[in-house]
Amino acid sequence: MPEMSNKKKQFNEKDYEILLAEMDKTAKLLVRRDLELNRVNAELDKKIYQLKEDENKLKEMNDVLEIRLQAKTRELRENLSSLDHQIGERTRKLENSKVALMNILEDFRKQKILTEEEQKKNLAIINNFPDGLLIFDNENRLSIINIKAKEYLGISQMDYLYHESLSAENIPEFKNLMGIIGKDIKNVYKQELVIGPELIIEVSVQEYSEKGIKYGKFVILHDITREKKVQSLKSEFVSIAAHQLRTPLSAIKWTLTSLLDGDFGKLNDEQMKYLGKTNLSNERMINLVDDLLNLSRIEEGRYIYRTTVASMENIINAAIKSTELKAKEKNIKISVKLDKNLPDIVVDEEKIKLVVQNLIENAINYSQKKGSVNITAKNDADKRELVFSIKDSGIGIPEEQKSRIFSKFFRAENAVRAETVGSGLGLFIDKNIIEAHKGRIWFESSLNKGAIFSFCIPYDKKDEQFFDKF
Amino acid sequence: MAKKILLIEDEEVLSNLLNRKLEESGYEVTVAFDGEEGLAIMKKQKPDLILLDIVMPKMGGFEVMENMNRTPGLELKQLPVIVVSNSGQPVEIDRALELGIRDYLIKTQFDPQEVVDKVKKILG
Numbered sequence A: 001m002p003e004m005s006n007k008k009k010q011f012n013e014k015d016y017e018i019l020l021a022e023m024d025k026t027a028k029l030l031v032r033r034d035l036e037l038n039r040v041n042a043e044l045d046k047k048i049y050q051l052k053e054d055e056n057k058l059k060e061m062n063d064v065l066e067i068r069l070q071a072k073t074r075e076l077r078e079n080l081s082s083l084d085h086q087i088g089e090r091t092r093k094l095e096n097s098k099v100a101l102m103n104i105l106e107d108f109r110k111q112k113i114l115t116e117e118e119q120k121k122n123l124a125i126i127n128n129f130p131d132g133l134l135i136f137d138n139e140n141r142l143s144i145i146n147i148k149a150k151e152y153l154g155i156s157q158m159d160y161l162y163h164e165s166l167s168a169e170n171i172p173e174f175k176n177l178m179g180i181i182g183k184d185i186k187n188v189y190k191q192e193l194v195i196g197p198e199l200i201i202e203v204s205v206q207e208y209s210e211k212g213i214k215y216g217k218f219v220i221l222h223d224i225t226r227e228k229k230v231q232s233l234k235s236e237f238v239s240i241a242a243h244q245l246r247t248p249l250s251a252i253k254w255t256l257t258s259l260l261d262g263d264f265g266k267l268n269d270e271q272m273k274y275l276g277k278t279n280l281s282n283e284r285m286i287n288l289v290d291d292l293l294n295l296s297r298i299e300e301g302r303y304i305y306r307t308t309v310a311s312m313e314n315i316i317n318a319a320i321k322s323t324e325l326k327a328k329e330k331n332i333k334i335s336v337k338l339d340k341n342l343p344d345i346v347v348d349e350e351k352i353k354l355v356v357q358n359l360i361e362n363a364i365n366y367s368q369k370k371g372s373v374n375i376t377a378k379n380d381a382d383k384r385e386l387v388f389s390i391k392d393s394g395i396g397i398p399e400e401q402k403s404r405i406f407s408k409f410f411r412a413e414n415a416v417r418a419e420t421v422g423s424g425l426g427l428f429i430d431k432n433i434i435e436a437h438k439g440r441i442w443f444e445s446s447l448n449k450g451a452i453f454s455f456c457i458p459y460d461k462k463d464e465q466f467f468d469k470f
Numbered sequence B: 001m002a003k004k005i006l007l008i009e010d011e012e013v014l015s016n017l018l019n020r021k022l023e024e025s026g027y028e029v030t031v032a033f034d035g036e037e038g039l040a041i042m043k044k045q046k047p048d049l050i051l052l053d054i055v056m057p058k059m060g061g062f063e064v065m066e067n068m069n070r071t072p073g074l075e076l077k078q079l080p081v082i083v084v085s086n087s088g089q090p091v092e093i094d095r096a097l098e099l100g101i102r103d104y105l106i107k108t109q110f111d112p113q114e115v116v117d118k119v120k121k122i123l124g
Helices: A002-010 A013-128 A147-153 A172-181 A225-260 A269-300 A312-329 A349-365 A399-404 A413-418 A426-436 B012-024 B035-044 B061-070 B090-099 B112-123
Strands: A132-136 A142-145 A162-166 A191-196 A199-210 A213-223 A308-310 A333-338 A345-347 A372-380 A385-392 A440-445 A451-458 B004-008 B028-032 B049-052 B081-085 B103-106
Touching: A132 A147, A147 A172, A147 A213, A172 A191, A172 A199, A172 A213, A199 A225, A225 A269, A225 B012, A225 B112, A269 A426, A308 A312, A308 A349, A312 A333, A312 A349, A312 A372, A312 A385, A345 A349, A349 A372, A349 A385, A349 A426, A349 A451, A426 A440, A426 A451, B004 B012, B004 B035, B012 B028, B012 B112, B028 B035, B035 B049, B035 B061, B049 B061, B049 B112, B061 B081, B061 B090, B081 B112, B090 B103, B103 B112
Parallel strands: A333 A372, B004 B028, B004 B049, B049 B081, B081 B103
Antiparallel strands: A132 A142, A132 A213, A142 A162, A191 A199, A199 A213, A308 A345, A372 A385, A385 A451, A440 A451
């Protein structure tokens, strides 16, 4: 201590003052430091506040961001689900399209199979057709030949139905057939080809086309062996039947006419009258048998037989002559008016005469006594036809029976009443004869006012198949 | 001298009627009732004309004509034949015409007088 005191004692005033001043300085410094600290503190506070603010702001921003994020996420999620949906939809649609496509493909496949089957079927039909069929292309080369055709022609080496365009003319088995149809496969219709005693073939050629496009021709070989046999049997039968029927009829006719001619002595009036009537009845019977014969010949298709150049005038006159007796009996006047320039016609003269005779007989039979019959024949130069007409003053044809007047065995009611005997074949035969000559037959009539029957025959005979029907 | 006619016809009534008519017209008639008989008669004694039926027993008309054409002196070209038949189908008529007949008469369409007229036309 002493030191201290010493020291103290050592302090002089000056020192004190210095100390004080130092102390002041230090106090100031402290204050200042305090102030500064305060300032720093305040500053810090401010900073802290700011930081807090910033933190809050950040927080706020964070919240906003959070919200946005959530919104975005939601949006995204939504988008995603919508996308999912869309993709699902697309996928479904694609699936559907695929199925549809598969269906279409399947349909196509089925269609193809069907078409192929159809084609096979068609070929099978052609191949198994009961007629022989040969199909030629536009170059007249054989492309298809079926089983029957091979059988008929005696071809064994051709195994296939299809052929790569074959020239038929070089094959020996085709020789007979080619003789009929020719290299150029010309159109023939029902031509007979006799292959052997037990095989007769009918050959026809037909073009085949669709909507104007020609694909070629097919040749049909139809076996008519049986028909030919039946035809000849029928012909034989008719010939025998006609002979059997005609024998007694001709014996009666000859006896009656000899009696009427006075070959067995002169007859008295009554005998003449009854024998005359009997003779007429017999003539009717003869006509009936002839009609039946004609009918069977028409049905056999060999009725029109011999055609010659004939004069219509001669035919009419001959027909009138053969009906003279009947006309006289009923006191019917037959007048004839013919064009002066009547052309000749190429016809089966006997048959046309039969038509004219039938029509005259009808006109007489169905007219009252003292009636009139007018015959005309005209040249229709425009149509190049000869037109025959016969007009009577008879009973006429009932309206409702007109459509059947040309039918086989048909007789109109009033005709049956007026004339009990008649086969109902006359007009049927007439129609067949006229149509076989490529002509037409028609009539106009009203009940009780007579009838006009007409027919026309073309007189140009260039057509090769003029009588093709018979 | 009367012209000789050979009538070959199996139907008795027709044969008698025709025979009678022909004799009345001054012809000398020989009658045969079938083809075989007719052929035998014409070979022995050649007639001036033959009336020939077609459908007959033993031998038919066509066979008779074919036989005649094979027999010298009896060919249809020289010996006129008129067919008098019940049947007259066009094929038959054509066949007979081809063989050389002069005429073909269908019985139901001609009476005895008309047949005699045809004979007269040929023999005069």
